[in-house]
Amino acid sequence: MHKLSKSLKRQVLENMFVKNYKRMWKYIKPYWFRALLTLLLTIPVGSMDAVIAWAIRPYTDAVMVEKTLTEGWYIPILIIGFTVIQGGLTYILNYLNTWVGGKITNLLKADLFKKMLTFETEFFNTKNSGDIIIKFSGNADTACAGLLSNIKSFVQKFFTALSLIVVLFYNSWQLALVCVSILLFAFLPMASLKKRVTPVLNKNMETGARLTTKYNETYSGNKTIISYNLEKYQEQRYLTVLHESFDLGMKLFKRTRWLTPVMHIVLSIGIALALWFGSHLILTGRLTPGGFVSFLTSLILLYTPIKTIGGNYNSVLVSFWAIEQVFEVLDAEPKIQDSKDAIEMPDKIKKIEFQDVSFEYIKDVPVLKHINLTVKKGDTIAIVGNSGGGKTTVVSLLPRFYDATSGAIKIDGTDIRDFTLKSLRQNIGVVFQDNFLFGGTIRENIMLGNENATEEELNRAIKLAYLDEFLKTLQNGLDTQIGERGILLSGGQKQRVAIARAFLKNAPILVLDEATSALDNKSEAVVQKAIENLMHDKTVFVIAHRLSTVRNADKIIVVNDGKIVESGTHEELLAIKNGAYKMLYDMQFKTKDKKSE
Numbered sequence: 001m002h003k004l005s006k007s008l009k010r011q012v013l014e015n016m017f018v019k020n021y022k023r024m025w026k027y028i029k030p031y032w033f034r035a036l037l038t039l040l041l042t043i044p045v046g047s048m049d050a051v052i053a054w055a056i057r058p059y060t061d062a063v064m065v066e067k068t069l070t071e072g073w074y075i076p077i078l079i080i081g082f083t084v085i086q087g088g089l090t091y092i093l094n095y096l097n098t099w100v101g102g103k104i105t106n107l108l109k110a111d112l113f114k115k116m117l118t119f120e121t122e123f124f125n126t127k128n129s130g131d132i133i134i135k136f137s138g139n140a141d142t143a144c145a146g147l148l149s150n151i152k153s154f155v156q157k158f159f160t161a162l163s164l165i166v167v168l169f170y171n172s173w174q175l176a177l178v179c180v181s182i183l184l185f186a187f188l189p190m191a192s193l194k195k196r197v198t199p200v201l202n203k204n205m206e207t208g209a210r211l212t213t214k215y216n217e218t219y220s221g222n223k224t225i226i227s228y229n230l231e232k233y234q235e236q237r238y239l240t241v242l243h244e245s246f247d248l249g250m251k252l253f254k255r256t257r258w259l260t261p262v263m264h265i266v267l268s269i270g271i272a273l274a275l276w277f278g279s280h281l282i283l284t285g286r287l288t289p290g291g292f293v294s295f296l297t298s299l300i301l302l303y304t305p306i307k308t309i310g311g312n313y314n315s316v317l318v319s320f321w322a323i324e325q326v327f328e329v330l331d332a333e334p335k336i337q338d339s340k341d342a343i344e345m346p347d348k349i350k351k352i353e354f355q356d357v358s359f360e361y362i363k364d365v366p367v368l369k370h371i372n373l374t375v376k377k378g379d380t381i382a383i384v385g386n387s388g389g390g391k392t393t394v395v396s397l398l399p400r401f402y403d404a405t406s407g408a409i410k411i412d413g414t415d416i417r418d419f420t421l422k423s424l425r426q427n428i429g430v431v432f433q434d435n436f437l438f439g440g441t442i443r444e445n446i447m448l449g450n451e452n453a454t455e456e457e458l459n460r461a462i463k464l465a466y467l468d469e470f471l472k473t474l475q476n477g478l479d480t481q482i483g484e485r486g487i488l489l490s491g492g493q494k495q496r497v498a499i500a501r502a503f504l505k506n507a508p509i510l511v512l513d514e515a516t517s518a519l520d521n522k523s524e525a526v527v528q529k530a531i532e533n534l535m536h537d538k539t540v541f542v543i544a545h546r547l548s549t550v551r552n553a554d555k556i557i558v559v560n561d562g563k564i565v566e567s568g569t570h571e572e573l574l575a576i577k578n579g580a581y582k583m584l585y586d587m588q589f590k591t592k593d594k595k596s597e
Contacts, residue, residue, distance in 0.1 A: 023327060027107045027144075028100075035100045035148075041093040042156035048086040050163030052079050053298040054170070056290070097152045105144040112136045112329060120336040121401040122361075129216040130209030135329050138208070142322035154316070164302040171295040172287050175278055179299055182270035200252045201321045207245045214238045256317075267303045274299055336400055338420050345419040345427055349508055350377050350412050352398075352539065357407035359393060367393050369562040371407070375555075377508075380540040382550035384584060385559040391543045394559060395511045398541070399428045429507035429538075431531070433514040435498035437486030442471070443478035445486070445497055449504030461503035464533040465496045466526050492527055499530045510538045514545055547585050556581065 028035055055075045116136045124132070168176035218225065218234055225234055278295060281287035287295075354373040360366045368390050375381050383391045397404055400421060408415045416424055429449075437445050446461060447453060453461075462468050462478075470493060474480045486494050502510070512531060528549060544550045551570045558566040558573070558580045565580050566573055573581035 024323065027104045030107070031100050031103050034096050038093060038096040038100060038148075038152060039155055041089055041096070042152060043159045045086055045089045045093055046156040046159030046161075047163040048082050049160050049301045050167050050298065051082050053164060053294055053301055054167050055079060056294045056297050093152065093156075097148055101144055101148040104148070105140050108140040108144055108326060109137060112140055112326065115330055115332075118334045118337070119332075120334055121396075122335065128209065128213040130212030130214075131206075133212050134205055134209045135325070139205075139322045139325045139329075143319055143326050149315075151316075161302055164298045167298040168295060168302070171291040171298070172278070172281060175274055175281065175287075175295055178273050178277060179270045179302075182266060182273065183302070185266060200248060200255060201318060204245070204248045204252060205325070207241060207248055210241045211238075211245060214241060270303065271296075271299060336403055336421070339418055342418060342420040343414075345411065345414075345416075345423040347427055347508055349427070349539065351375070352509070353410045354394075355408050355410060357397065357404045357409060359397060359402065359405045361402075366405075367562050368397075368404075371559075371564060373557065373564065373567075375539060375541075377539055378537065379554040380535060380542060380552070382542045382544055382553035382556040383559055384544055384547060384550065384556060384581065385565075386584075389560045390562045391559050392513055395513060395541045395543060398509070398511065399425050399430065426505075427507050428509045428511060429502040429505045429534075430511045430513065431495070431498050431502055431534070435494055437482060437489070437494060437497060439482070439484045441476075441479045441481055442467075442497060445482070446478075446500045446504060449501040450506070453504045457504060461500040464503055465500035465530045467493075467496045467500055470496070495527045496530055499527070499534055502534055508538060510535060510540045512540065512542045512544075514543050547581075547588055558584075 055078055113136060116132070127135075165176065165180060168179060214234075214237060218238075225231060274296065278287060278292050282289060282292055352375040354371045357368060357371040358366055359368040371394060373381070383394055385391050393402075396402055397409055398416070400416060403417065408417075410416065411419070438448070443458075446458065449461070450457070462471065471477050471480075482488050482497075486497070489497065512535075542550055542553060550556055553570070555567060556570060556573055557564050560580060566576065568576075573579055574585060576582060
């Protein structure tokens with residue numbers, strides 16, 4: 001039974017292997033002619049070594065046996081000529097290989113990047129930045145560039161070996177049989193290498209991803225590192241992973257690099273046998289000195305690249321592994337995607353309903369419990385409550401950052417999971433507490449809300465977001481570069497750029513996720529005015545920490561421990577004796593009163 005399962009396992013792996021390499025044809029096909037030309041060029045490049053070895057026989061016999069150069073004087077010139085041609089062809093071959101490899105890698109990276117954009121928020125929550133870079137970029141480089149380079153090397157060595165073996169048999173079939181048998185024996189250890197290497201490669205990739213993450217953390221968290229004097233702490237964390245990476249590298253070395261010295265030993269036995277048996281053939285008159293020298297030259301030219309083929313084979317195994325990793329990612333299905341018969345969501349809505357909605361990030365650890373809520377068109381709903389109570393999670397389900405574990409969210413009676421993701425999200429504008437701005441200009445970041453917006457619409461959005469006065473202070477105005485993640489802007493300026501972007505999107509549903517909580521009083525006042533402009537004629541969900549910003553909401557719901565514990569207007573909730581909202585309100589404003597005293 002064990003043998004049968006092992007056999008089936010091997011068959012599954014072999015089928016997967018064949019399937020993956022068939023799929024690689026999609027990426028090779030646009031450049032098949034140059035790829036084929038690359039392989040065809042390996043034939044003359046590989047075969048010319050044999051011409052040189054063959055030419056040595058008549059030249060050596062003429063000099064050593066006949067003691068004359070009358071007939072073979074041109075052979076050294078011929079060798080130089082062939083070497084020059086071989087060098088030129090090698091350059092062209094390497095150029096084509098690099099060009100084709102780069103093009104195929106770019107196609108693969110483009111598909112991987114496109115695939116990455118389909119994954120849901122939960123996918124990125126469970127991966128670190130290093131994982132993402134390795135899976136969606138690094139493996140493509142390893143898969144394509146390494147594989148093509150090694151295939152070229154293998155094909156070239158194959159034709160070199162084939163042509164040299166012909167020369168071996170031409171000089172002495174007896175000697176050739178002995179040496180070729182030794183050669184075949186040298187390849188036997190390669191059979192078990194793949195199984196030994198794969199587990200280490202998987203761990204090595206994980207460690208490489210963690211190293212990349214440490215760089216990203218240091219870049220993004222540099223202010224925290226400096227302000228808390230965490231340089232030594234961060235250095236130690238990096239060194240721990242670095243040492244782990246070194247240990248894995250050494251383990252990989254021990255499992256693979258023994259192949260080259262083993263081949264050296266086996267092939268040296270072949271050369272020793274050739275010297276001993278060849279000498280016997282010369283002494284018995286069955287081989288000329290020129291034939292023996294030609295044979296030895298061919299044998300050394302044949303064995304020399306074979307000695308290093310172990311290293312090439314290791315690289316090919318890594319490339320094969322990377323290809324499997326690439327297609328594993330491309331085959332992965334996002335958890336959140338369009339249903340089979342998804343429809344377009346209309347941009348005119350009347351009602352949004354949360355019907356008995358529950359949600360959990362981790363199985364059996366509920367974050368939301370039986371949320372029921374009805375929101376009419378044009379209403380402003382404020383969601384307040386203790387930290388960690390589930391406020392942000394409620395609105396994260398609306399654009400399907402996550403899907404409800406049970407229950408349903410419906411818009412005008414249609415489950416949001418029945419709308420296409422694109423149309424659903426097109427109808428929802430979101431302003432976060434920390435809005436992400438892309439590297440580029442202010443104009444580019446605002447226009448992301450509507451790339452087809454007119455200059456008039458852009459200027460109106462800027463004015464309503466209270467950005468116009470700020471832009472006048474900038475030499476390049478809208479075309480000012482803001483740095484990665486908008487690093488050159490203040491918190492309030494970032495928020496107003498994000499609000500201007502939301503103005504251009506002009507979605508009927510608006511989510512404000514603590515949009516002013518990280519701002520000082522002066523910045524908050526300006527941003528709050530911009531938000532009030534943005535909220536006009538929209539159905540709005542406001543998550544607020546500062547209760548002063550939600551007094552005028554049509555309905556305030558209090559979410560604690562994943563449940564709606566209270567619901568009503570500001571006045572209604574304050575009237576509830578010992579109510580959750582009243583306690584939050586009193587805590588905030590008593591604290592303010594004490595500060596003002």
